[in-house]
Amino acid sequence: MTTPVDTPVAGTADRIITKALGTTAVLAVTDPEVLPTAGLIMRSELAAIDAACSRFRADSEISRLHEHPGVAVAIGPLLAEALGVALEAAERTGGLVDPTVGAAVRGLGYDRDFAELILDEPAPPAPVVPVPGWWRVRLDTENRTVVLPRGVHLDLGATAKALAADRIAGSVAFATGAGVLVSLGGDASVAGPAPEGDWPIAVGDDHERALSTPDAVVTIGGGGLASSGTTRRTWRRAGRTLHHIVDPRTGDAAHPHWRTVTVAAANCVDANTASTAAIVLGPDAPGWLADRDLPARLVAADGAVTTVAGFPAPTER
Secondary structure (H helix, E strand, O other): OEEEOOOOOOOEOOEEEEEEOOEEEEEEEOOHHHHHHHHHHHHHHHHHHHHHHOOOOOOOHHHHHOOOOOOEEEOOHHHHHHHHHHHHHHHHOOOOOOHHHHHHHHHOOOOOOHHHOOOEEOOOOOOOOOOOOHHHOEEEOOOOEEEOOOOOOOOOOOOHHHHHHHHHHHHHHHHHOOOEEEEEOOEEEEEOOOOOOOEEEEEOOOOOHHHOOOOEEEEEOOEEEEEEEOOOOEEEEOOEEEEOOEEOOOOEEOOOOEEEEEEEEOOHHHHHHHHHHHHHHHHHHHHHHHHOOOOEEEEEOOOOEEEEOOOOOHHHO
């Protein structure tokens, strides 16, 4: 995971740290005077994305959407944007990152907020089948309506958090003119003028532990940096260890060939899309990332590190 270097456990003059979206949210700015405004923007955006996209809230817009399968349902602008981003990610990755994994994720046991999950149950997960497929979702962006076929359940977890990071960073930079870094669960987005030397980012399997013992440190002056992994959010069913990244081709948890994949891209959504796709691709991920000129750091299950497309090698960190 990725997180701003030297982030303390509470707010300071130039940053805010809070809990949101089931993870840790960090906002850092180059001008301490704009921090109150930046904090208001962050809290507003986080509340809005949670109300629109959380599959753990019965009253969220996406949960209500599932109550009307097979018919066109009017949706709000934020859910329309988030769903559009998810469908675009699916198309760009050839379905490796697919928002129709909702039923598969629940079938594996991730059916509530992770903090409430029973981490070791004797009952096996549900039988796995390939996911329905993103192309079955009919999103009308002009009229802002969507049709979900029966049996299709959405999970925007692969892109919605990254979208929130991009939206917050862009909004704060626009409103204040300051440089800003936003990290949501380690998925980082940068906007506005960067500080001298750019923003240092700690990289590790666990974005919180990386603060004190980073596996690597890189700097970015713009865009996004995101990590996906198979070790942090795990649970057991019938003796089998599972994680939250689903391979849409099988409907099962992706084979943990990579422990963690970190990708730098033009924005956090693109970085998170690529890091998730890399986990699903397994051994084919380095070539896929290199073909797309996406700097990445891939850590195998045995700890071996592979870097591609200019990402600093371990000896350069």
